[in-house]
Amino acid sequence: xxxxxxxxxxxxxxxxxxxxxxxxxxxxxxxxxxxxxxxxxxxxxxxxxxxxxxxxxxxxxxxxxxxxxxxxxxxxxxxxxxxxxxxxxxxxxxxxxxxxxxxxxxxxxxxxxxxxxxxxxxxxxxxxxxxxxxxxxxxxxxxxxxxxxxxxxxxxxxxxxxxxxxxxxxxxxxxxxxxxxxxxxxxxxxxxxxxxxxxxxxxxxxxxxxxxxxxxxxxxxxxxxxxxxxxxxxxxxxxxxxxxxxxxxxxxxxxxxxxxxxxxxxxxxxxxxxxxxxxxxxxxxxxxxxxxxxxxxxxxxxxxxxxxxxxxxxx
Amino acid sequence: xxxxxxxxxxxxxxxxxxxxxxxxxxxxxxxxxxxxxxxxxxxxxxxxxxxxxxxxxxxxxxxxxxxxxxxxxxxxxxxxxxxxxxxxxxxxxxxxxxxxxxxxxxxxxxxxxxxxxxxxxxxxxxxxxxxxxxxxxxxxxxxxxxxxxxxxxxxxxxxxxxxxxxxxxxxxxxxxxxxxxxxxxxxxxxxxxxxxxxxxxxxxxxxxxxxxxxxxxxxxxxxxxxxxxxxxxxxxxxxxxxxxxxxxxxxxxxxxxxxxxxxxxxxxxxxxxxxxxxxxxxxxxxxxxxxxxxxxx
Numbered sequence: 091x092x093x094x095x096x097x098x099x100x101x102x103x104x105x106x107x108x109x110x111x112x113x114x115x116x117x118x119x120x121x122x123x124x125x126x127x128x129x130x131x132x133x134x135x136x137x138x139x140x141x142x143x144x145x146x147x148x149x150x151x152x153x154x155x156x157x158x159x160x161x162x163x164x165x166x167x168x169x170x171x172x173x174x175x176x177x178x179x180x181x182x183x184x185x186x187x188x189x190x191x192x193x194x195x196x197x198x199x200x201x202x203x204x205x206x207x208x209x210x211x212x213x214x215x216x217x218x219x220x221x222x223x224x225x226x227x228x229x230x231x232x233x234x235x236x237x238x239x240x241x242x243x244x245x246x247x248x249x250x251x252x253x254x255x256x257x258x259x260x261x262x263x264x265x266x267x268x269x270x271x272x273x274x275x276x277x278x279x280x281x282x283x284x285x286x287x288x289x290x291x292x293x294x295x296x297x298x299x300x301x302x303x304x305x306x307x308x309x310x311x312x313x314x315x316x317x318x319x320x321x322x323x324x325x326x327x328x329x330x331x332x333x334x335x336x337x338x339x340x341x342x343x344x345x346x347x348x349x350x351x352x353x354x355x356x357x358x359x360x361x362x363x364x365x366x367x368x369x370x371x372x373x374x375x376x377x378x379x380x381x382x383x384x385x386x387x388x389x390x391x392x393x394x395x396x397x398x399x400x401x402x403x404x405x
Numbered sequence: 406x407x408x409x410x411x412x413x414x415x416x417x418x419x420x421x422x423x424x425x426x427x428x429x430x431x432x433x434x435x436x437x438x439x440x441x442x443x444x445x446x447x448x449x450x451x452x453x454x455x456x457x458x459x460x461x462x463x464x465x466x467x468x469x470x471x472x473x474x475x476x477x478x479x480x481x482x483x484x485x486x487x488x489x490x491x492x493x494x495x496x497x498x499x500x501x502x503x504x505x506x507x508x509x510x511x512x513x514x515x516x517x518x519x520x521x522x523x524x525x526x527x528x529x530x531x532x533x534x535x536x537x538x539x540x541x542x543x544x545x546x547x548x549x550x551x552x553x554x555x556x557x558x559x560x561x562x563x564x565x566x567x568x569x570x571x572x573x574x575x576x577x578x579x580x581x582x583x584x585x586x587x588x589x590x591x592x593x594x595x596x597x598x599x600x601x602x603x604x605x606x607x608x609x610x611x612x613x614x615x616x617x618x619x620x621x622x623x624x625x626x627x628x629x630x631x632x633x634x635x636x637x638x639x640x641x642x643x644x645x646x647x648x649x650x651x652x653x654x655x656x657x658x659x660x661x662x663x664x665x666x667x668x669x670x671x672x673x674x675x676x677x678x679x680x681x682x683x684x685x686x687x688x689x690x691x692x693x694x695x696x697x698x699x700x701x702x
Contacts, residue, residue: 114522114524116518116522117518117519117521117522117524117527118518118524120514120515120517120518120522121514121515121518121519121530123510123511123514123515124511124512124514124515124574124578127511127567127570127571127574128533128537128571128574128575131567131568131570131571132537132540132571134552135545135548135549135552136540136545136548138548138551138552139544139545139548142548152551199437202430202433202434202437205426205427205430206430206431206434207427207431210430210431210434210435211434213434213435213438214434214437214438214441216438216442217437217438217439217440217441217442218437218441219681219684219685220441220442220445220681221441221442221444221445222684223677223680223681223683223684223685224444224445224677224680224681225631225632225649225650225676225677225680226632226634226650227632227634227650227653227654227657227673227676228448228653228673228674228676228677229444230657231448231653231656231657231669231670231672231673232444232445232447232448232670232673233444234657234664235447235448235451235666235669235670236444236447238664238666240460241459241460241666243447243464246463246464278441278444282441335539339541339543341543341634341635342634342635342650345634345635345638345654346634346654346657349654349657349658350657350664360541360543361541361543361544361635362543364543364544364546365543365546365547365635368546368547369547369639374547374551377547378547378548381543381544381545381547381548382544384541384543384544385539385540385541385544388539388540388541389536389539392539396532396535396536396539399535400531400532400535
């Protein structure tokens with residue numbers, strides 16, 4: 091949830107044009123603390139990451155041995171590693187499934203909230219809020235408990251419903267069902283955010299517009315795509331881009347589920363893979379190269395979003 | 406029949422259909438509530454049951470007074486063969502509030518610069534702020550660790566806080582900037598015409614109008630720092646230095662293949678309560694702030 095960037099506040103007021111001719115030092119003084127923090131805490135690490143990615147950098151270097159230049163060797167290692175491509179495929183497939191599910195469910199929930207009367211809407215809001223507010227680690231713990239091999243309620247219910255014995259079925263040991271559980275956690279927490287934001291956007295559509303379309307006999311589906319969608323398109327795009335970014339970056343939930351009982355090699359996503367190469371493998375050069383590839387992938391994905399935001403700032 | 410129906414009948418059938426669909430929507434609403442809230446209910450109810458009860462062949466859907474025990478909470482808080490809860494709570498509080506306060510002060514200054522002044526490099530700064538947000542923190546973990554290790558700030562609240570600061574600052578500046586530009590500069594100018602100094606005009610007129618913005622952006626910094634797990638996991642490894650999410654993970658790691666679900670659920674409840682309460686209080690404000698101005702009528 092850390093990287094949401096929608097323009098807050100009402101209609102943007104143009105920043106005061108420099109009405110005095112000479113440059114003012116004041117805005118720079120205001121920016122100084124930020125600049126120091128960003129240069130030290132973002133600039134320096136990024137530069138050091140780039141340098142490391144071109145070096146042979148292992149455990150010895152951590153303890154002070156000089157690192158030697160490696161050229162593009164680390165990038166070659168990453169790009170020729172079959173497990174990298176498997177991981178990339180896995181991350182993208184999971185991301186696509188999770189984003190589609192989150193957006194679909196979130197949109198349906200927002201539309202449902204539009205239709206409900208006050209009391210039931212409050213009920214739904216409270217329920218979604220509970221899911222949304224749960225810290226990632228706590229929600230993994232709860233879902234891990236629901237899907238527990240021996241005492242989990244899911245296995246109990248499946249046994250009751252299907253008649254066959256599910257007791258002892260391990261959901262996390264199989265990569266496919268591991269990602270199913272992971273997806274449930276992600277969608278359970280992600281859909282409420284989409285629903286709330288979209289609902290807030292939908293309520294700003296003038297009532298007359300919706301009523302008029304209803305009078306004209308437009309079907310609900312047409313009403314959604316032709317009347318509502320144009321109003322909330324910018325929110326919708328931003329929500330999709332944010333979901334893509336969050337779901338491809340999913341880290342804490344994967345690590346937590348793996349500690350309950352997943353097989354790390356077959357369930358690692360992008361961030362986890364980078365992390366494993368570095369800490370577990372002790373190969374920081376390769377890890378840095380993979381990390382930079384990840385940065386580039388993220389920048390490509392968010393390019394449209396950044397451009398859109400900048401355009402809005404100019405208007 | 407319906408093709409020849411006269412107006413009043415038609416009206417009736419329409420409102421009748423509307424009532425049925427309203428009931429249907431309400432039922433769907435209840436189902437949604439059930440599915441979204443059930444895991445939370447299950448977490449809390451399991452946290453108050455003994456591990457024997459939890460592991461019974463048939464689950465206890467509604468624990469009665471006889472099933473109630475505080476044993477799990479006693480274990481989670483006072484058990485001393487694991488990382489301790491209270492130090493973890495204290496670490497989390499420290500790192501969260503340090504991040505929150507410093508972030509808000511620094512971001513506030515920067516957002517005034519970007520939102521109120523037009524200066525050389527403003528555009529470049531905005532682009533940098535946006536792009537920095539796209540750099541995944543997971544990619545930087547190892548670099549951060551080595552950097553902090555170099556200045557002896559691993560296992561240190563300040564070191565962790567600096568990393569959180571870097572991750573929440575760009576977002577906070579961006580959001581606050583929106584709030585700053587939404588307060589018309591004319592308000593300030595008219596106060597200056599009335600004899601206020603510029604600083605005083607800003608303080609007395611503009612700043613109070615920015616308070617809601619500070620609250621809603623502060624929420625994100627709070628939640629980010631309180632819930633963050635990745636960096637804390639590698640930065641705070643000693644039991645006495647763990648933050649709450651890292652402490653909670655020690656429960657996820659099964660001992661001899663047996664997970665202490667009761668203790669884990671009690672711990673999860675303890676970690677979740679402050680955030681859930683916080684969310685409940687500020688929810689309207691947050692989504693409101695997010696979408697204001699994003700809809701163009």
